[in-house]
Amino acid sequence: MDLNALINDPNFLPWLIPVGPLLAFLIITLLTNRSKLIPATSEEYGGHHPDYDGMSVPVVTTRSRIVSITVGLSGIIAAWLISWQVVARATSLAHLGEEVFHSAVVWMNTGVSTFNMGVLVDPLTVPLLFMVPFACLMIFIYSIGYMAHDPRQSRFFSLIALFAGAMLTLVVADNLLLLFVGWEIMGLCSFMLIGFWFEKPSAYKAAIKAFTTTRVADVIMLLGIAYLYASTGTLSFREIMYNPAPGAEIVAVEGGSEAIVSEAEGEEGAIVEGEHEGEEGEEGYSSVHAETLAERLANTPALLIPGMSAASLIGIFLIIGTIGKSAQFPLHVWLPDAMEGPTPVSAMIHAAAMVSAGVYAVIRMYPLFAAGGDPHHGIFTPPLLVMAVVGAFTAIFAATIAVTQNDVKKVLAYSTISQLGFMVAALGIGGFVAAAFHLITHAFFKALLFMASGAVIHGMEHGEHHVHAHGHDEAEEHSHDSHGATVVTSHAHDAHDAHDEHGHAHDDHGHEEHAPHFDPQDMRNMGGLRKTMPVTFITFLIGGLSLAGFPLITAGFWSKDEILAEAWAGTTHGYGPHALVFVLLAIAAFLTAFYTMRQIGMTFWGEARTEEAKHANLGRGIVSFTMTLPLVLLSFFAITAGFIGVPSDFPLFGAIFSPEYNAFHHLVGAALIAESPAVPFNIFPVLVSFAVALGGIGLGYLMYWRKPLQAGEVDPLVSILGPVYPVLQNKYYFDELYTALFVKPSQWFAKNVAYEFIDRGVIDGFLHLLARVFTWIGDFLKVMNLWLIDGVGDGIPELMAKSGISFRRLQSGRVQTYMLLLAIAALVIALVFALSTGVLQAAP
Amino acid sequence: MVPLWMYLLVAAAMFSIGVYGVLARRNAVAILMSVELMLSAVNINLIAFWRYMAPENMAGQAFAAFVFVVAAAEAAVGLAIIISIYRSRRSVVVEDVNLLKG
Numbered sequence: 003m004d005l006n007a008l009i010n011d012p013n014f015l016p017w018l019i020p021v022g023p024l025l026a027f028l029i030i031t032l033l034t035n036r037s038k039l040i041p042a043t044s045e046e047y048g049g050h051h052p053d054y055d056g057m058s059v060p061v062v063t064t065r066s067r068i069v070s071i072t073v074g075l076s077g078i079i080a081a082w083l084i085s086w087q088v089v090a091r092a093t094s095l096a097h098l099g100e101e102v103f104h105s106a107v108v109w110m111n112t113g114v115s116t117f118n119m120g121v122l123v124d125p126l127t128v129p130l131l132f133m134v135p136f137a138c139l140m141i142f143i144y145s146i147g148y149m150a151h152d153p154r155q156s157r158f159f160s161l162i163a164l165f166a167g168a169m170l171t172l173v174v175a176d177n178l179l180l181l182f183v184g185w186e187i188m189g190l191c192s193f194m195l196i197g198f199w200f201e202k203p204s205a206y207k208a209a210i211k212a213f214t215t216t217r218v219a220d221v222i223m224l225l226g227i228a229y230l231y232a233s234t235g236t237l238s239f240r241e242i243m244y245n246p247a248p249g250a251e252i253v254a255v256e257g258g259s260e261a262i263v264s265e266a267e268g269e270e271g272a273i274v275e276g277e278h279e280g281e282e283g284e285e286g287y288s289s290v291h292a293e294t295l296a297e298r299l300a301n302t303p304a305l306l307i308p309g310m311s312a313a314s315l316i317g318i319f320l321i322i323g324t325i326g327k328s329a330q331f332p333l334h335v336w337l338p339d340a341m342e343g344p345t346p347v348s349a350m351i352h353a354a355a356m357v358s359a360g361v362y363a364v365i366r367m368y369p370l371f372a373a374g375g376d377p378h379h380g381i382f383t384p385p386l387l388v389m390a391v392v393g394a395f396t397a398i399f400a401a402t403i404a405v406t407q408n409d410v411k412k413v414l415a416y417s418t419i420s421q422l423g424f425m426v427a428a429l430g431i432g433g434f435v436a437a438a439f440h441l442i443t444h445a446f447f448k449a450l451l452f453m454a455s456g457a458v459i460h461g462m463e464h465g466e467h468h469v470h471a472h473g474h475d476e477a478e479e480h481s482h483d484s485h486g487a488t489v490v491t492s493h494a495h496d497a498h499d500a501h502d503e504h505g506h507a508h509d510d511h512g513h514e515e516h517a518p519h520f521d522p523q524d525m526r527n528m529g530g531l532r533k534t535m536p537v538t539f540i541t542f543l544i545g546g547l548s549l550a551g552f553p554l555i556t557a558g559f560w561s562k563d564e565i566l567a568e569a570w571a572g573t574t575h576g577y578g579p580h581a582l583v584f585v586l587l588a589i590a591a592f593l594t595a596f597y598t599m600r601q602i603g604m605t606f607w608g609e610a611r612t613e614e615a616k617h618a619n620l621g622r623g624i625v626s627f628t629m630t631l632p633l634v635l636l637s638f639f640a641i642t643a644g645f646i647g648v649p650s651d652f653p654l655f656g657a658i659f660s661p662e663y664n665a666f667h668h669l670v671g672a673a674l675i676a677e678s679p680a681v682p683f684n685i686f687p688v689l690v691s692f693a694v695a696l697g698g699i700g701l702g703y704l705m706y707w708r709k710p711l712q713a714g715e716v717d718p719l720v721s722i723l724g725p726v727y728p729v730l731q732n733k734y735y736f737d738e739l740y741t742a743l744f745v746k747p748s749q750w751f752a753k754n755v756a757y758e759f760i761d762r763g764v765i766d767g768f769l770h771l772l773a774r775v776f777t778w779i780g781d782f783l784k785v786m787n788l789w790l791i792d793g794v795g796d797g798i799p800e801l802m803a804k805s806g807i808s809f810r811r812l813q814s815g816r817v818q819t820y821m822l823l824l825a826i827a828a829l830v831i832a833l834v835f836a837l838s839t840g841v842l843q844a845a846p
Numbered sequence: 847m848v849p850l851w852m853y854l855l856v857a858a859a860m861f862s863i864g865v866y867g868v869l870a871r872r873n874a875v876a877i878l879m880s881v882e883l884m885l886s887a888v889n890i891n892l893i894a895f896w897r898y899m900a901p902e903n904m905a906g907q908a909f910a911a912f913v914f915v916v917a918a919a920e921a922a923v924g925l926a927i928i929i930s931i932y933r934s935r936r937s938v939v940v941e942d943v944n945l946l947k948g
Binding site (some may be wrong): 344816817821822 | 870884940941
């Protein structure tokens with residue numbers, strides 16, 4: 003096909019979206035990972051780990067740094083441009099929901115059926131294609147500054163490019179298997195990136211924790227996928243959920259005229275390369291409803307479990323995958339620990355990619371979950387109920403933990419869990435549009451918040467070097483016992499002279515080694531940062547207000563309001579799950595606003611509580627530029643992303659931003675056949691939104707802004723919450739619980755059963771037995787060898803020697819003896835001859 | 847006419863004396879003479895068989911003539927060797943000529 007036409011073909015374009023980052027990953031991994039060995043004590047290594055004293059460590063060369071940045075950035079920029087091109091084309095279509103961009107190739111021919119792999123851009127994909135590449139690009143730019151002095155920088159870029167590529171693959175996938183492939187690659191990348199600073203035990207432990215926790219969920223999800231494939235024979239989203247099932251009768255649902263249409267029309271969705279689907283689907287989708295595979299599954303009883311439909315069981319399996327990936331209760335424990343990774347990774351995991359993937363997968367498969375039920379009319383299927391309960395509980399559960407955390411990134415981590423709970427709960431009550439909306443806005447402001455907090459940490463470390471470099475000679479002497487501090491200190495010396503920007507070690511590398519324990523992530527050590535880091539402060543404030551749902555002007559308000567409106571609409575009809583979700587989410591939203599204000603207050607407001615905070619800044623130059631630019635760009639979207647989803651009947655704002663219809667709702671809502679009706683405007687949930695946001699912000703203001711925390715002062719929450727505080731502070735002891743429930747037993751099992759009994763006892767025993775048998779056989783063979791083979795081997799030459807000795811007497815050397823023998827022999831021969839021929843007798 | 851078996855008897859006797867001489871005598875010259883005796887016995891046999899069995903065929907006489915020539919050459923070479931041995935070792939006893947014995 004003509005290349006130009008191919009590139010202009012919107013069905014083909016989505017193929018190219020993940021290519022850029024994946025190619026960048028390959029190139030960086032294969033070509034630009036060149037390292038040089040330097041002593042671990044060298045400044046260039048940046049004080050990684052005291053254990054490496056006296057060793058040589060690989061540090062990536064400057065050229066590899068530059069090439070890896072260039073390649074990685076090019077890859078993601080390519081993906082971004084193509085994605086936005088696709089988004090632009092998709093949004094310009096009037097009926098994207100019916101005329102999706104879709105193309106697939108045969109991937110595997112199983113004999114009876116073919117398995118197609120392809121890309122699909124439908125109304126659900128579009129918002130993610132808008133958000134994901136852009137957020138990834140921001141993260142890449144941010145990483146340039148943030149990772150500028152990391153000894154393994156090119157590895158970082160290759161992994162994060164793979165991560166972005168996997169996420170984009172997941173977004174454009176047209177079937178569950180390809181989605182799962184991207185899902186798992188992300189799991190791997192997150193493992194490697196969380197444990198990126200594997201010198202730190204806490205980092206590799208966190209990596210293992212994240213990997214195993216999500217693995218538990220993924221295995222169950224794979225089970226769901228297998229079940230789905232086994233019962234439908236396909237994993238394509240559209241084939242399962244939108245196209246009529248093969249052989250289905252098309253029945254009119256909205257007073258349509260004809261009842262039965264021929265089967266042929268049902269096949270129109272069969273996938274051929276580059277086909278525009280649904281050309282004749284207009285009436286098929288809007289007025290006539292044919293049974294889809296998902297609905298057929300809803301009428302099929304599940305295996306083993308009585309009283310449950312196959313669709314529900316599959317749905318629950320898939321949801322468990324989401325619970326793992328999107329860190330919902332009870333599999334949420336990995337996400338806060340994932341903060342051990344570099345901050346751009348946190349932004350990647352918590353905003354642009356991984357955790358969104360879980361929610362996205364559910365939105366993708368939503369018709370399957372809802373099949374057989376209708377949450378808008380109070381009929382809940384088991385998967386929806388699970389989601390509503392788990393989501394709402396997680397939202398409030400994580401929010402309460404976030405209130406008491408002192409680590410700037412941990413607050414955000416729990417806030418992420420909580421916000422994901424909002425989305426999952428919204429899905430549970432049928433508000434998949436609201437969930438998608440919140441997914442997008444949350445991605446923008448949470449990426450912003452993470453990167454801003456990374457900037458804060460960076461700035462704090464900068465201040466720390468400053469403090470170490472000036473004055474405290476004794477402190478410096480004191481810290482000489484640890485390698486990390488030594489390097490950092492000496493490093494900071496000339497760094498300060500030579501314009502600051504060289505002066506960073508890594509944000510949390512080795513801070514544990516510092517003799518006077520100083521945690522640059524602890525908000526109690528901060529305060530007053532607004533003075534030295536104004537850009538970070540303003541962007542953080544914007545992101546924070548958006549997270550808190552500050553009314554009317556922030557993106558977070560609109561998306562959260564939509565979820566609450568959805569929940570309230572159901573509550574007015576008296577549906578229990580809706581009411582539960584509404585109440586819990588309202589409280590969670592209040593807590594969200596409160597802890598956000600607490601965080602900003604403790605970090606930026608008031609006076610500096612430590613010397614380090616007084617000197618915290620990002621310095622000047624390329625590092626600070628690349629770190630602040632994404633903040634500014636993202637804060638734009640943290641405000642404006644909400645305006646695409648303003649309900650059109652919202653007073654004033656509806657008229658401004660959605661004069662005709664709610665743009666986001668119109669776009670995404672069209673994705674499904676059973677169009678989710680826009681919730682009519684109701685003043686009550688809006689008032690609640692106002693009240694909880696402003697109430698939380700106000701309370702936070704009163705407690706942390708009007709009377710900022712002083713140095714050495716204890717958090718006022720400690721006395722207010724009393725005995726509850728340590729419970730929240732320790733995250734309801736879930737880590738301890740899981741350690742006692744799962745980790746310890748599995749360690750016990752590993753040690754006593756697997757190691758002592760199975761490995762040492764059974765396997766080793768068997769092997770030892772085998773070894774003994776073989777030794778015995780060997781001994782037997784050895785004896786045989788000595789006795790039989792050597793006997794023969796030695797006997798023959800011995801015989802020869804002996805016969806030689808006896809025969810050599812004949813060899814006297816006397817010719818006459820020989821002659822005598824010869825004569826005797828001749829005589830004997832003659833005699834024999836004569837006797838045998840009878841000559842002798844014949845003689846006369 | 848003298849019958850054939852008488853010739854053969856003479857020849858056999860001469861051959862046996864020759865064999866005995868070769869085996870029993872220690873003097874190399876005597877051994878050589880014994881060999882000549884055996885050759886002469888063979889010649890008698892040849893001539894006798896020729897005369898009695900196939901007188902029309904010249905092969906018997908020719909063969910005998912060849913044997914004479916070979917015997918003469920052999921005696922010449924043998925005597926020369928014996929003389930040279932005698933010169934170096936002052937003895938013609940065969941037991942003394944054991945230089946090549948292993």
